[in-house]
Amino acid sequence: MKNKKSKLKRFGVSMDEKLLEKFDSYIECKGYNNRSEALRDLVRDALIQHSWSKDDNIVAGNIMLYYNHHKRNLSEAITTLQHDCFSVIVSTSHYHVTHENCMETIIVRGKAKDVQKLKDGLMSLKGVFYVKEVIVNIDQI
Ligand code: NI
Numbered sequence: 001m002k003n004k005k006s007k008l009k010r011f012g013v014s015m016d017e018k019l020l021e022k023f024d025s026y027i028e029c030k031g032y033n034n035r036s037e038a039l040r041d042l043v044r045d046a047l048i049q050h051s052w053s054k055d056d057n058i059v060a061g062n063i064m065l066y067y068n069h070h071k072r073n074l075s076e077a078i079t080t081l082q083h084d085c086f087s088v089i090v091s092t093s094h095y096h097v098t099h100e101n102c103m104e105t106i107i108v109r110g111k112a113k114d115v116q117k118l119k120d121g122l123m124s125l126k127g128v129f130y131v132k133e134v135i136v137n138i139d140q141i
Contacts (some may be wrong), residue, residue: 013039052112052135057121060109061135063119069102078125082106085118099130112137 009095015023023035032038052059082089088110093104108115115135123131 021022049113049133049135052137055078056111057112057137059112059115059135060138061107061115061133063106063108063115063131063133063135064103065106065122065128065132066097066101066103067128068100069073070100070106074125074127075102078104078122078128081118081121081125085114085121088118090115108135 023038027035027038030038032041065078067074067078082092088108090109091109092107093105106118109120112135114127114132119131119133122128
C-alpha cells in the first residue's frame with residue numbers, strides 16, 4: 001500500500017535582488033518564520049484565485065486595473081477590449097489617480113472563460129501596471 005502523505009520537495013528560485021528585499025520585508029510584516037512558509041501561502045492563494053476560471057460556470061466579481069493613460073493608444077485599447085467583452089461587463093468606473101495614472105474597476109458577470117479572456121487581454125496590454133481580480137464562482141455558493 002502506497003503512503004499517501006505528500007512529500008516536501010525542494011526547488012531553487014531565482015529572483016531580482018530588489019524584489020527579494022521587498023519579499024523579505026513582506027514576510028517580516030506578515031510574521032512568517034521563513035520564505036518557504038510565505039511562498040506556500042502565496043501559491044495556495046494563487047491556485048484558489050485561479051480555480052474560478054477552470055470551466056463554464058457563471059462567475060461574478062470585479063477586475064481592477066491600474067495603468068498609465070499617457071501610454072500611446074492604451075486608453076483606446078482598453079476601451080476596445082471592453083467593447084469586445086461587453087457581454088460580461090456590468091459596469092466600469094474610472095478614477096484619475098494622478099496626472100498620469102488611472103484606475104478602473106470593472107464589475108463582471110458571466111461565463112468564467114469569457115471573464116478570463118477579458119482579464120488576460122487587460123494584462124497583456126503594455127502600460128498596464130497591475131491587474132487584480134476578485135471573482136466568485138456563483139454556482140458554488
Ligand atoms: Ni483617468
